[in-house]
Amino acid sequence: MSLILENISRRIGRDWIVRHLQLEVAEGECLALLGPSGCGKSSTLRLIAGLDQPNEGRIYINGKDVTSVSPVNRRIGMVFQSYALFPHLTVAENLALGLRVRKISANDQYQRVASVLALMQLEDQANQRPAQLSGGQRQRVALARALLRDPLIYLLDEPMSNLDAQLREDLRPELRRLILKDGQPVVYVTHDQHEAMAMAHRIGVMRGGQIEQVGTPQELYHQPTSIFVASFIGRPQINLLPAESGIITAIRPEDLKLCTQGLSCQLIHREWLGTSQLWLLESSRGPLRIITTGDTSIPNDIQLTWLPEKEHKFDASSGLRCN
Amino acid sequence: MIQLLLLPAALLIALVFGIPLIRYCWLSVHANSVVTGLVAIPNHGANWLRLFNDERFWQDSAQTARFAFVSVSLELLLALAIALLLDQRWRGRGVVRAITLLPWALPTTVMALGWRWIFNTPYGPIEQLAVLFRLPPLNILSNPDITWLATVVGDVWKTTPFVALILLAGLQTIPNDLYEAFYLEGGNPRAAFFKVTLPLLQPYLLLGLLFRLAQAFGVFDLIQVMTGGGPASSTESLALYAYLNAMRFLDFGYSATVMIGSFLLLVFICLFSWLVIYQTRHLRGVFK
Numbered sequence: 001m002s003l004i005l006e007n008i009s010r011r012i013g014r015d016w017i018v019r020h021l022q023l024e025v026a027e028g029e030c031l032a033l034l035g036p037s038g039c040g041k042s043s044t045l046r047l048i049a050g051l052d053q054p055n056e057g058r059i060y061i062n063g064k065d066v067t068s069v070s071p072v073n074r075r076i077g078m079v080f081q082s083y084a085l086f087p088h089l090t091v092a093e094n095l096a097l098g099l100r101v102r103k104i105s106a107n108d109q110y111q112r113v114a115s116v117l118a119l120m121q122l123e124d125q126a127n128q129r130p131a132q133l134s135g136g137q138r139q140r141v142a143l144a145r146a147l148l149r150d151p152l153i154y155l156l157d158e159p160m161s162n163l164d165a166q167l168r169e170d171l172r173p174e175l176r177r178l179i180l181k182d183g184q185p186v187v188y189v190t191h192d193q194h195e196a197m198a199m200a201h202r203i204g205v206m207r208g209g210q211i212e213q214v215g216t217p218q219e220l221y222h223q224p225t226s227i228f229v230a231s232f233i234g235r236p237q238i239n240l241l242p243a244e245s246g247i248i249t250a251i252r253p254e255d256l257k258l259c260t261q262g263l264s265c266q267l268i269h270r271e272w273l274g275t276s277q278l279w280l281l282e283s284s285r286g287p288l289r290i291i292t293t294g295d296t297s298i299p300n301d302i303q304l305t306w307l308p309e310k311e312h313k314f315d316a317s318s319g320l321r322c323n
Numbered sequence: 324m325i326q327l328l329l330l331p332a333a334l335l336i337a338l339v340f341g342i343p344l345i346r347y348c349w350l351s352v353h354a355n356s357v358v359t360g361l362v363a364i365p366n367h368g369a370n371w372l373r374l375f376n377d378e379r380f381w382q383d384s385a386q387t388a389r390f391a392f393v394s395v396s397l398e399l400l401l402a403l404a405i406a407l408l409l410d411q412r413w414r415g416r417g418v419v420r421a422i423t424l425l426p427w428a429l430p431t432t433v434m435a436l437g438w439r440w441i442f443n444t445p446y447g448p449i450e451q452l453a454v455l456f457r458l459p460p461l462n463i464l465s466n467p468d469i470t471w472l473a474t475v476v477g478d479v480w481k482t483t484p485f486v487a488l489i490l491l492a493g494l495q496t497i498p499n500d501l502y503e504a505f506y507l508e509g510g511n512p513r514a515a516f517f518k519v520t521l522p523l524l525q526p527y528l529l530l531g532l533l534f535r536l537a538q539a540f541g542v543f544d545l546i547q548v549m550t551g552g553g554p555a556s557s558t559e560s561l562a563l564y565a566y567l568n569a570m571r572f573l574d575f576g577y578s579a580t581v582m583i584g585s586f587l588l589l590v591f592i593c594l595f596s597w598l599v600i601y602q603t604r605h606l607r608g609v610f611k
Contacts, residue, residue, distance in 0.1 A: 049503075049507065051506075071503075071506055071507050072506060072507060072508070072510075078504070078507055080500045080503075080504060081500075082498060082500050084498070084500035084501050084503070084504035086501060086519065086522075088522040088525075097505075097518065098509060098510075101508060101509045101510045101518075102508070102509040145504075145508075149507075149508065
């Protein structure tokens with residue numbers, strides 16, 4: 001099982017929403033599309049689902065060209081950001097609706113709905129309407145519907161964005177287990193880098209309709225190929241030192257070390273984060289963020305240094321990595 | 324006492340709705356006409372007894388109900404079609420939306436005069452068409468069997484835009500996601516109409532139905548201008564009959580009885596329609 005996007009582009013009017021997109025998702029792999037709003041990540045998802053048509057390029061599911069195949073025949077299990085549950089139907093009816101329009105026998109319908117309700121621990125909610133459910137339960141119903149679709153690939157569009165922060169963290173392992181259990185490729189759209197890192201094997205960082213970099217979370221963090229990826233991945237944000245002869249040096253806040261002889265700084269602001277603390281500093285090379293351990297006391301004279309191999313160097317005009 | 328903030332609104336409703344209603348109830352059990360010298364004298368329910376035996380009242384009730392049900396049904400059907408059309412994206416949709424509302428913006432008396440002219444014998448365009456096709460004169464506004472249909476045409480023309488507006492607002496509350504989810508599940512547009520659009524539009528259909536039923540049941544200006552209730556009282560509505568009792572026969576007591584009687588009928592009809600629709604929602608037979 002696999003999903004391949006080959007040179008996909010989509011245009012609305014004169015604007016390219018998605019441009020020359022190349023992507024491959026393998027069997028059992030979860031790929032997150034990460035980026036700021038308007039970067040084209042949801043548009044890419046809609047292209048894969050067949051809800052929109054690309055102006056250029058081809059889409060392959062399991063090696064078969066599905067570019068001109070209708071959404072229903074692509075067998076997509078999709079979870080919408082809004083969950084798109086039918087408000088006038090109960091949970092069981094919501095789940096059965098798809099089976100019924102696909103003319104599956106009443107007996108099969110009943111058995112499949114019952115088994116997915118059990119799998120998702122939704123038996124007690126079977127006769128409730130979506131409005132009566134909690135956010136987490138609604139998400140499970142939306143996922144149950146996708147599972148019932150018996151899909152070739154899963155597409156998830158910000159499935160966590162309607163949940164509160166604690167619930168999001170709690171649900172991640174379970175969601176990951178359910179979508180990966182049968183080995184279908186998964187495309188997971190999110191704007192939350194922590195979620196992308198927690199959920200995905202690989203992350204594609206998108207910007208302006210294009211993929212800026214694809215890689216494992218570790219690769220993106222340690223070897224960002226552009227200033228955009230370097231600043232988008234990692235919180236607190238990476239420090240960008242002003243360009244010197246056309247080269248911008250970037251250094252992660254945790255790679256900065258206190259020392260007795262180095263770059264001299266003044267403390268502007270301090271945030272205590274528990275096991276660590278974040279200092280905002282002003283230096284002769286601009287503002288800097290540094291992460292220190294929680295018990296570090298502020299010295300009278302703050303001096304900073306870092307290891308040269310921790311430096312990321314980018315070309316100032318193109319923004320691309322050059323070391 | 325935060326409830327005190329509701330007082331102005333409550334007072335306003337009491338003033339414009341409560342007081343007239345109480346006054347009419349009071350008047351409906353009094354004789355107050357030219358005979359009594361326009362002084363209210365209690366007559367122990369004689370007005371109500373007269374109402375129950377008043378054939379003209381019952382005939383007007385039947386005519387009003389027929390007018391209301393036929394025109395409201397046609398309006399809902401037409402308005403649904405128009406709303407669906409205006410909900411689609413196409414060039415010039417904004418202009419057409421504005422034009423659609425025009426009949427509703429026109430004063431009823433003006434457009435009723437227009438329809439009277441259109442149906443006029445022998446000079447109106449409809450009769451002229453009959454001449455063109457060598458048909459006998461239609462006499463639409465002087466044939467007691469068909470004149471009411473002409474009033475239905477006028478009412479449908481005038482108020483379909485209003486219902487369409489309500490339904491269009493309802494259509495726009497249905498998120499596009501639901502349709503996309505339905506298509507991904509294998510549904511086609513026809514099934515989407517019956518399984519997604521109609522059920523989710525139901526509250527708006529009900530709203531349009533009740534609004535229009537109440538309005539059509541109290542129809543006055545359209546009938547007064549178009550036919551004056553004729554020919555042979557065949558288009559006379561309850562409101563027109565109450566008006567005649569007060570303003571022509573100067574029998575204010577009995578006019579109030581007709582008014583309250585038709586009000587009770589209307590409440591009954593609205594409750595009944597609401598119950599029928601509310602029940603079908605639970606039976607789920609209609610939309611499933």
